[in-house]
Amino acid sequence: MTVSGPNARGVFITFEGGEGTGKSTQVRLLVERLNALGLQASATREPGGSEGAERIRGLLLDPDHPRFGATAEALLFYAARADHLATLIRPALARGEWIVCDRFSDSTRAYQGALGRLPAATVATLEGLVVGDSGPDLTILLDLPAEIGLARAAARRGAAAGDGFEREPSAFHAALRKAYLDIAAAEPARFAVIDAQGDVDAVAAAVFAAVRSRLHQRLAVSA
Ligand code: T5A
Numbered sequence: 001m002t003v004s005g006p007n008a009r010g011v012f013i014t015f016e017g018g019e020g021t022g023k024s025t026q027v028r029l030l031v032e033r034l035n036a037l038g039l040q041a042s043a044t045r046e047p048g049g050s051e052g053a054e055r056i057r058g059l060l061l062d063p064d065h066p067r068f069g070a071t072a073e074a075l076l077f078y079a080a081r082a083d084h085l086a087t088l089i090r091p092a093l094a095r096g097e098w099i100v101c102d103r104f105s106d107s108t109r110a111y112q113g114a115l116g117r118l119p120a121a122t123v124a125t126l127e128g129l130v131v132g133d134s135g136p137d138l139t140i141l142l143d144l145p146a147e148i149g150l151a152r153a154a155a156r157r158g159a160a161a162g163d164g165f166e167r168e169p170s171a172f173h174a175a176l177r178k179a180y181l182d183i184a185a186a187e188p189a190r191f192a193v194i195d196a197q198g199d200v201d202a203v204a205a206a207v208f209a210a211v212r213s214r215l216h217q218r219l220a221v222s223a
Helices: 023-034 051-060 070-094 105-115 122-129 146-157 170-186 202-223
Strands: 011-016 043-045 098-102 138-143 193-195
Touching: 011 023, 011 070, 011 105, 011 202, 023 043, 023 098, 023 138, 023 202, 043 070, 043 146, 051 070, 070 105, 070 122, 098 146, 105 122, 138 170, 146 170, 146 202, 170 193, 193 202
Parallel strands: 011 098, 011 138, 043 098, 138 193
Antiparallel strands: none
C-alpha cells in the first residue's frame, strides 16, 4: 500500500556504516518486513541504484584502479547520487513509496569529508546542491569494531580482490567508525545507532524497533 493525499511523500531510510557492518543484509531484511506489512518498499544502493549511477560505481570501485583523490571521488559520488535521485529515489517518494538505501550522503561526509579531509563546507555545498530537501527521514548507523566488519567482508569476498576502500589500513577503518559516530551525534533526531555485533536476526530486530519508534506515524498511516 502507498500513501495518498496532499502529504503523499513516501519514506526514505538510509543505512550507513563501515565495510562489512551488515548494511546490505539489513536493507534486504527491512524491505522484506515492510513488504510483509503491505507497504510498497524497495531496496537500492549507493554508489549505484540507477543505470547511470551503476556505471559510475564501476569507475569508483574498480579493483584494478587506485582510489581517486577525495575531490574527484566526491564529485563522482555526487554525480552518481544526482542520477539516482532523479531517476529512482524522487519518483518513488513522489508515488508515496518507501525507499531503503544502502549508503547515501553520510558516506560522502565520512569517507571524502572526515577521512579524505575535504572541507565540511565543500561537502555541504554538494549535498545542498544535489540532495536539497530529498534527504533521508531516518538513517540507521550500523556500528561495529572495524576489524569485525573487515573480517566479515573478507570472508564473503573469498579469493576476489577488495576495492581500494577495503584495502585502506586498519587505522583508516577505526577512524571511519569514529567519524560516523560523530556525524550521528550531530543529528540525533535523524540517526538511530545500532550495535551490529549481534547475529543477523538480533540486528534486524533492533533495526525494526528503531523504524517503529521513529516512524510509527508513517507506519500507521500507510498500513
Ligand atoms: N563510498 C560510498 C564513499 O567513499 N563515498 C560515498 O559517498 C559512498 C556512497 C562502497 C564503497 O564506496 C565508499 C564506501 C565503500 O567503501 P560497497 O562494495 O558497496 O562499496 O561496500 P559496502 O557498502 O562497504 O558494503 P559491504 O558489502 O562491504 O558490506 P555490508 O553491506 O555492510 O555488509 P553485508 O550485509 O554485505 O555483510 C557482509 C558479510 O557479513 C555477513 C554477511 O552474510 C556477509 O557475508 N553478515 C554477518 N555476519 C555475522 N553477523 C551479522 N550480524 C552479519 N550481518 C552480515
